[in-house]
Each structure stands twice: as C-alpha cells, then as structure tokens.
Amino acid sequence: MKIDYRLYLVTDRTLTGETHFYEKVQQALKGGVTLLQVREKEVGSREFYDITCTLKKIAAPFGVPVIVNDRLDIALAADADGLHIGEGDLPVEVARKWLGNRKLLGYSAGSPSSAAYGERMGADYIGAGAVFPTDSKKDAGTAIGLKTLEEVVKSVGIPVVGIGGISAANLSQVKATGVAGVSLISAVLGHAEPEKAAKELTLQWTT
Amino acid sequence: MKIDYRLYLVTDRTLTGETHFYEKVQQALKGGVTLLQVREKEVGSREFYDITCTLKKIAAPFGVPVIVNDRLDIALAADADGLHIGEGDLPVEVARKWLGNRKLLGYSAGSPSSAAYGERMGADYIGAGAVFPTDSKKDAGTAIGLKTLEEVVKSVGIPVVGIGGISAANLSQVKATGVAGVSLISAVLGHAEPEKAAKELTLQWTT
Numbered sequence: 001m002k003i004d005y006r007l008y009l010v011t012d013r014t015l016t017g018e019t020h021f022y023e024k025v026q027q028a029l030k031g032g033v034t035l036l037q038v039r040e041k042e043v044g045s046r047e048f049y050d051i052t053c054t055l056k057k058i059a060a061p062f063g064v065p066v067i068v069n070d071r072l073d074i075a076l077a078a079d080a081d082g083l084h085i086g087e088g089d090l091p092v093e094v095a096r097k098w099l100g101n102r103k104l105l106g107y108s109a110g111s112p113s114s115a116a117y118g119e120r121m122g123a124d125y126i127g128a129g130a131v132f133p134t135d136s137k138k139d140a141g142t143a144i145g146l147k148t149l150e151e152v153v154k155s156v157g158i159p160v161v162g163i164g165g166i167s168a169a170n171l172s173q174v175k176a177t178g179v180a181g182v183s184l185i186s187a188v189l190g191h192a193e194p195e196k197a198a199k200e201l202t203l204q205w206t207t
Numbered sequence: 208m209k210i211d212y213r214l215y216l217v218t219d220r221t222l223t224g225e226t227h228f229y230e231k232v233q234q235a236l237k238g239g240v241t242l243l244q245v246r247e248k249e250v251g252s253r254e255f256y257d258i259t260c261t262l263k264k265i266a267a268p269f270g271v272p273v274i275v276n277d278r279l280d281i282a283l284a285a286d287a288d289g290l291h292i293g294e295g296d297l298p299v300e301v302a303r304k305w306l307g308n309r310k311l312l313g314y315s316a317g318s319p320s321s322a323a324y325g326e327r328m329g330a331d332y333i334g335a336g337a338v339f340p341t342d343s344k345k346d347a348g349t350a351i352g353l354k355t356l357e358e359v360v361k362s363v364g365i366p367v368v369g370i371g372g373i374s375a376a377n378l379s380q381v382k383a384t385g386v387a388g389v390s391l392i393s394a395v396l397g398h399a400e401p402e403k404a405a406k407e408l409t410l411q412w413t414t
C-alpha cells in the first residue's frame with residue numbers, strides 16, 4: 001500500500017457537531033485530504049465501530065485510507081486500513097502482531113528516541129508533535145517545535161507526519177523539516193468550509 | 208475448554224481501591240471463584256492491557272479462566288481466555304469471527320429474545336440480568352427478576368449466568384432458576400474479607 005501522507009485529517013466530532021460530522025469530513029475529502037484517522041475518546045465500542053464503517057464508505061470513492069486511533073479491535077472489526085497508537089495504548093509490537101503486515105501502523109512520538117523506538121517495534125510511520133502549542137486537550141503536552149520535529153525526521157527511516165497547531169500560516173515551515181505530511185484537525189474541521197480549507201492547505205503544500 | 212460458571216467474579220477497582228485490588232481478587236480466588244471477568248471502563252488501552260496481564264498471572268495458579276469485558280483487542284493482545292460483550296459493544300458475530308472458536312464469548316441479555324439472539328450469533332454463554340435491583344451503575348436498567356431469569360434459561364441451549372444484586376441471601380433462589388452460575392461484584396469485592404465471602408457463596412451454591 002503506497003500511502004500519501006500529505007494531508008492527514010484526524011476527526012473530531014466536538015469541532016463539527018454530530019449533525020454535520022460526516023458532511024464536513026466528506027467536504028474535507030473533496031478538498032484533497034489524503035489520509036483519514038478516526039479518533040473517538042468518549043464513545044462505546046459499537047458506536048466507534050459504526051462510525052468507522054460509515055467513514056470507510058465515505059472515504060472509499062476518494063481512495064483515501066482510513067486509520068483507527070488507539071483501538072486495535074475497531075480497526076480489525078471494521079477492516080480499516082490501519083491503526084494509530086501512542087504511549088498509553090497497546091504496545092507497538094503487540095499491535096503489529098495482531099494487525100499483520102498488510103495494515104498501516106502509526107506511532108505517536110514527541111522525541112527522536114521515542115520515534116526510533118516506534119520504528120524498531122514495527123511502526124510504518126511516526127506522528128510527531130505537538131509541533132506548535134494547541135488549545136486541544138487531545139494534543140496535550142509541551143510543543144516540541146520545528147527543530148525537534150526535524151530531529152525526529154532525521155532519526156528514523158520511516159515517514160514522519162507533523163501534528164499539533166499546524167495551519168496554512170505555518171505549513172511551509174513544517175514542510176521544510178522534511179515531514180511526509182501534516183496531520184490536521186481544527187485547521188480543516190474547525191473551518192466553516194472544510195473543502196476550501198483542505199484545498200488551500202493542499203495548494204500551500206504543493207507550492 | 209470446560210468452564211465452571213458457578214462463582215463468576217467481575218472486577219471493580221472502585222470497590223476495592225487500587226492499592227488492594229490485586230490482593231482482594233487473589234483472596235476471592237482462594238475462596239473459590241471459578242471464573243474471572245476484567246471490567247474497566249475509565250482506563251487507557253495500555254493500562255487495561257497491563258491489568259489483564261497481571262490478573263492472568265494471579266488467576267493461573269488457580270486454573271481460573273480470565274475473560275475481558277467489552278474490549279476484543281485487550282482479550283486478543285493479552286491472550287485472555289475469552290470476551291464478554293453486550294449490546295453497546297461490538298456485534299457478537301464480529302467478535303466471534305476475530306476471537307475464533309477456542310476462546311469463550313459471553314453476551315449480556317435482559318430478555319429471552321436477546322439471549323436467543325446472542326446464542327444464534329455465536330455466544331458461548333449468556334450473562335442475564337440485572338436479576339435484582341442494584342446500586343451499581345454498571346448493572347443499570349430495570350431488574351428482570353427471577354421469573355424472567357428462568358425464561359432466559361429456558362430460551363437458550365447455552366449456559367446462563369445470573370448477574371445483578373446477587374448475594375448469599377438470595378443465591379439459592381437464583382440457583383433454582385437453572386442458571387449455571389452467578390456473577391458477583393460487590394458481594395465479593397465489596398466484602399471486607401473476599402476469601403470468606405467467596406467461600407460462603409460457594410457453600411451456599413453447593414448445598
């Protein structure tokens with residue numbers, strides 16, 4: 001599976017409201033999102049599973065892979081394209097064992113050593129951040145900044161995606177660190193027009 | 208795997224406090240618990256996984272199988288003996304598919320039709336309840352009573368375990384419905400001496 005990491009959208013239903021959630025994700029896909037991560041923290045397993053199945057259907061016409069955050073069981077059950085985990089989740093090697101080699105495995109890291117650990121244990125890519133300070137609790141922790149992001153990129157042989165506080169205003173600086181793409185939440189889903197936001201970010205990345 | 212459902216303990220760290228949790232579960236096992244379910248609602252995946260691995264080690268000398276509540280991924284990753292799910296969790300048939308046939312699958316049901324559905328979709332046993340009213344939020348919903356419990360037992364060909372508000376005081380009435388065992392939380396873990404509580408309940412069941 002050849003993955004395009006450039007515009008990696010992470011879902012957040014609190015930003016869109018439940019009513020317009022799927023609609024806004026679809027607009028973002030129209031605007032050029034290349035990879036989609038389903039992140040849900042406060043739902044039951046059945047609802048998480050149902051949301052993932054629905055997002056797979058929405059993403060399919062765009063050929064965009066769907067990655068599940070944290071929950072290996074939801075990734076397996078919904079036959080998602082991959083799983084993204086961090087320190088508080090299942091051990092990387094355990095996740096890889098159950099996921100098999102045909103599914104994508106991402107690991108969140110905030111330092112070069114943590115990124116190298118993730119790669120060694122079997123991750124396919126690293127989500128590094130938070131790059132910039134962010135209001136979102138979900139990207140808690142101190143911002144690592146562009147310098148550390150660049151060090152993370154240099155410390156591993158797998159693709160690195162920057163996450164946290166990234167917007168059109170700082171995208172080119174982030175790209176200059178050598179990342180394969182950027183992970184976005186509010187810059188796309190918090191925008192009144194997610195399609196437009198995704199288009200602008202894609203343009204920003206390309207030029 | 209031949210399962211002894213008689214004294215099925217469901218964990219609750221809020222009853223024991225974290226400090227004495229493992230100690231109290233071990234005492235309960237000494238007292239005669241025959242089956243152990245790990246139930247955690249407010250922890251991260253890694254912690255849930257670690258707790259399950261620890262409980263497996265504690266239960267192993269007693270030959271007591273360890274079942275994971277809700278989380279298929281934790282059951283798989285920790286190589287637990289089974290999974291217990293309910294309506295808000297993954298679909299039964301999806302859980303069965305990933306769990307395989309060598310692991311135990313339990314399904315929570317509050318009516319004969321729901322129990323029959325669970326059996327048809329692949330469950331190995333039914334957890335039926337709440338039998339009696341209970342303070343615990345975890346067994347929310349109206350109590351089904353002994354009559355409905357008996358109807359559930361008659362509606363399926365697989366073992367049924369009663370759950371909710373069961374104690375030494377009503378155990379013989381519950382047993383008379385034809386259940387294969389009783390599921391207990393507070394009657395054992397809320398007791399100052401879980402070993403003594405489990406012993407008394409075992410005696411109550413046997414006589």
Ligand code: NI
Binds near residue numbers: 226227230
């Ligand atoms: Ni102690």
